[in-house]
Amino acid sequence: MRMPGEDPSVIKQLVRLSTIGVALVAATAIGLAIGYGLDRWLGTSPWLTLTFLLFGIVAGFLNLFRDVGLIGRHD
Amino acid sequence: MTTPPSSRGRGFWLLLGALVLVNLTLGYVYAPAHIALQHPPVVQLPNFLAVIGVPGQYLPGHVTFTWLVMAFLVIGSYLGTKAMKPVPGPLQNVAEVATEGFVGFLEQMIGPHGKMALPLIGTAGLFILTSNLLGNIPGFQPPTANWNTTIALALTVFLSYNYFGMRRHGVGRYLKHFAGPIPWLAPLMVPIELIGHLARPVSLSIRLFGNIFGEESVIVILLSLSWLVMPYLIFLGVMLPLSLFTAAVQTFVFVMLSTVYIAGAGEESHDEGH
Numbered sequence: 001m002r003m004p005g006e007d008p009s010v011i012k013q014l015v016r017l018s019t020i021g022v023a024l025v026a027a028t029a030i031g032l033a034i035g036y037g038l039d040r041w042l043g044t045s046p047w048l049t050l051t052f053l054l055f056g057i058v059a060g061f062l063n064l065f066r067d068v069g070l071i072g073r074h075d
Numbered sequence: 076m077t078t079p080p081s082s083r084g085r086g087f088w089l090l091l092g093a094l095v096l097v098n099l100t101l102g103y104v105y106a107p108a109h110i111a112l113q114h115p116p117v118v119q120l121p122n123f124l125a126v127i128g129v130p131g132q133y134l135p136g137h138v139t140f141t142w143l144v145m146a147f148l149v150i151g152s153y154l155g156t157k158a159m160k161p162v163p164g165p166l167q168n169v170a171e172v173a174t175e176g177f178v179g180f181l182e183q184m185i186g187p188h189g190k191m192a193l194p195l196i197g198t199a200g201l202f203i204l205t206s207n208l209l210g211n212i213p214g215f216q217p218p219t220a221n222w223n224t225t226i227a228l229a230l231t232v233f234l235s236y237n238y239f240g241m242r243r244h245g246v247g248r249y250l251k252h253f254a255g256p257i258p259w260l261a262p263l264m265v266p267i268e269l270i271g272h273l274a275r276p277v278s279l280s281i282r283l284f285g286n287i288f289g290e291e292s293v294i295v296i297l298l299s300l301s302w303l304v305m306p307y308l309i310f311l312g313v314m315l316p317l318s319l320f321t322a323a324v325q326t327f328v329f330v331m332l333s334t335v336y337i338a339g340a341g342e343e344s345h346d347e348g349h
Contacts, residue, residue, distance in 0.1 A: 015328055018328070022278045026274040062267060
């Protein structure tokens with residue numbers, strides 16, 4: 001099955017690879033920000049910060065693995 | 076230089092040393108006046124937005140230059156497509172090549188219905204490319220070197236791809252995809268997917284802004300060391316080609332990621348089956 005965004009060109013794949021780092025950090029930061037905001041709102045420090053930081057890290061790695069899987073596809 | 080130089084050689088080194096000392100002194104005395112950041116941009120508009128609370132004597136540079144780029148693109152597109160001829164003139168040729176390039180790219184990435192994203196992706200791509208290239212002209216600020224511009228672009232893309240997804244699959248089916256394929260994992264998957272999606276505009280905007288702003292800052296600092304003559308050579312020989320390359324690559328990255336997001340929102344529900 002053809003995945004959306006699949007492209008055989010090497011340069012395009014390199015460009016896509018170059019975008020992974022920022023995406024990983026952004027997901028982690030977003031998770032941390034949401035958790036910190038919720039903690040300040042609900043006063044449950046530090047549990048929501050930690051939970052959402054974990055969610056953010058997982059989300060970052062999930063996106064990373066999806067991207068890498070998309071890049072490494074040869075079918 | 077361990078061996079004692081000949082008298083002629085010593086004179087040369089003395090001259091060079093004196094030159095460097097003089098340059099260093101003059102540089103430290105005059106350098107602040109030459110720092111490119113302190114040079115006013117070539118286009119400045121009086122701050123007529125002061126009535127709604129925008130501070131400053133002039134409008135912020137990135138707003139002025141955003142309007143400049145917009146005017147450039149609007150006038151260029153208008154002139155290029157005003158009188159369409161079977162044998163295109165130069166402007167119409169450029170417009171046709173750009174449009175066909177974007178259409179081809181979108182249809183390759185999204186599929187036969189990819190043309191629907193052309194207004195969004197094409198406009199964003201041309202705007203970003205023009206803005207990035209603008210930074211290479213002395214006295215012009217690239218609007219994309221400011222986070223406000225890039226977050227506006229990225230949020231537009233974010234809202235658009237969610238809208239495209241909802242329009243294609245319906246709101247309920249689109250949102251249901253966030254829960255993932257396994258029902259009992261849904262409470263875990265929803266926040267993770269949400270964070271993953273919220274990270275997209277952030278990473279999209281920070282990548283573009285960071286690259287262009289960083290490149291601008293390096294050039295500014297390099298040129299503020301102008302008492303070394305060398306910076307001009309480094310600027311012309313290294314930084315200018317590099318920033319032209321960055322401008323093209325960052326435009327391509329933004330356009331490609333936006334397209335991938337739109338394609339993903341359009342296709343997502345189909346690969347739940349496997």
